[in-house]
Amino acid sequence: MSRLMRPVIPTMDFFQRCRLAAFFGALVLPGIVSAREIIVAPSGGDFAAVAAGVNAAQPGDTVTVRAGIYNEAVSFGRSGSAAAYITLHGEPGAILDGTGGSGQGITINNRNYIRVVGMTVRNFMGSGTPMGISVEGSSSFIELRNILIHNIESPNGNAHGIAFYGSAATPMTNIVVEGNEIRNCRLGQSEALVLNGNIDGFTVAGNTVHDNDNIGIDFIGFEGTGPLGQDQARNGVCVDNVVYNISSATNPTYGGDRSADGIYVDGGRDIVIERNKVDNCDIGIEVASEHLGKATSNITVRNNFISRGYQGNILMGGYDAARGNAHNVIVVNNTTYQGTNGEIELQYNCDGITIKNNILYARTGQSYISNGGGNNTNVVVDNNVYFGASSTSPGSYPDARARFVNPLLVTPLTDLHLQAVSPAIDAGINLGNDAQGQPLSGAWDVDGGPRFRGSAIDIGAHEFASGGLDTNRPAPVADLRTR
Template structure:
């Protein structure tokens, strides 16, 4: 009886062992089908497994169909990555560095671009993730060429750009253009996510470090560091003729980014002008900008449209810390009468201090041309040495309300409020004459 029980137990163990061996073999076989490996030590005649990897990103992209993850091993790849296939909702395509290995995609040894060129290119593709790459050293001296670290274009949707480091992308001509990360919706785009990237040390000409432009409906730009570039940090654009329909970026969130030391001063496209916004909405709609830290730029956060008759609308600028920017902290409205404006937007619960560092009279809050039906409320505002808290320059601005703000004077001198060309050097006279900020506070901390 004991022998029969022992034989039964042994039999069960053998059956279970064969089952797990089969299962593991099946998993390995599926892994071979869904994972591709690339290494500088590989060969494109290999089969793309971890032990027999491909050599080039090009070969991996050709083989990567829906459901594939391409793992790129450590090293420098002197080539561009062109995504060849789309994924699906249930089977996306992922390109990422293997584990924590450092992967560099470099343009250093590429032929100098004479036309628009990117080191990573996604055109008319869906359900793609690009993760964990250093993208660097693509430059041009040709005026007609725009160089980009990562470019997404056409009708691409459900795209995630995550944990990449983009730097040293440059144009070397006065009228040239360059981008770190560019998303151009020439057709309809949806669900664009730009997360946890660092974009820095770019020579941009008249372009921007991180830009979404055109027919883009639904996006998230979060937890990025954008710094030390010679033009705008993050830009959300409409009405430039990028798309034939719905040519404006809309329905998105910009949150938890750190954007600093972006300035156009000395950029040949702008000369000695402080015009670069840290975060800039140029014709976008229904966009929330929240919980960002924005400092050391020319303008902290700006929302308007550069196109006459167009507007930035329903922009919610809330819970940001905006400080030490050269011209102004937060600005709405066009910079002259030939531009568009800002309507139906809210600036609330921000901490705004120490801006207007160059004494350019932009103060902490700046209302320029065509500013209509906006609310500015519950902000904490502290002036710099210019003493200017608020500037509203255009006589025709209307329907704008200011309430429940706190103005803190830390300089020992009276603050200034400029409202439609009238200057007030006391809070009470500003309240009385403009009927604004009647329930707001002015605290003299000196």
């Protein structure tokens, strides 16, 4: 019910107003949805509990949650429609708190056309697998935006901040996860943000994932989550995310092993990872498959800043010979900085790897590009800038146009952009187009500025502009609320 109607019927309760709206709605043109706003507030709203508001919502309705701490869990009992999403909107200070309980904060199971915006979800804990937000089955047209999730944890098991599990024969599609923050979660062997199983079509954009004790963002296949032949997260983009301080060093299930990725594709396919900023993770970005005989394939990693990865900044292939394959992986126009154990490593079972137009700024004595495992074939390395390792060899693979020169970054570590006199400016090679006719280098640099300006593209993630940084991003992401 809109607020404009409330003064007309002040003595009616919420359900009376709903019945009246339904009666008048039947008199208007067919197909027109009458949207209502349902207010949840500690006092003075239509409901005092978020779950009650969500249960009452019909397609087109918005459940607005006023500031307050709501000690409960929420599950969507019905779907919206293409023309009428059901929206759960948290105003600043609206907190869904799991203290004293367990399980999931928000559950969306086999529901479609659902939008969750602006809530804080925190303190869901327990010995099972607690999750801040759980999306399951064939749920499609799901949007999660501007949500803060923190302190989701299990003392001895697994946990997730946000988890999509495509477990049905019908794939999840049209998934948007944008502008969220996930922090301070204890995840066991799981991930802060994961898309797993039969998921076909997604955008993970503008999220900030930090200070978690296992993988930041993960796209998974071949774990038996979805039906055979469809059990892969696929056809998606991971763009404009900021991921930092991701480490399993203190995770009790890892015994001190440091193997948490900032961004990980484990069995996914047809995914573009671009314009992300990843710093101080056990592994910066990894493209691999943990299942023998199964391949992660058709992955593009481009226009990213990646720094201080403990095992390395970009890793590809299975982590040992008994794992799966990485096939057709394109690594172009990235800027990497001082991975503790090197910049790029091909582990095991890589085939069809392209490494071009990258700036690889290594630590003294570490490798630029290494063949750390075996069975790696069809590797093409060309036109990269190499600096810092006190070596005049790119590593395990030849680079005919290697440039051993200081790239002149603005302030290495804190600012990986190019100075105006950088030798990387206009030094990139034309990479051609992908199968869809789009430039393989991407149309936008790490900051969302045009990639094509000057006589040629620049090497690395940043395309220098004489007027300074171009902050006109191609797809703006709303700022997170302060909460």
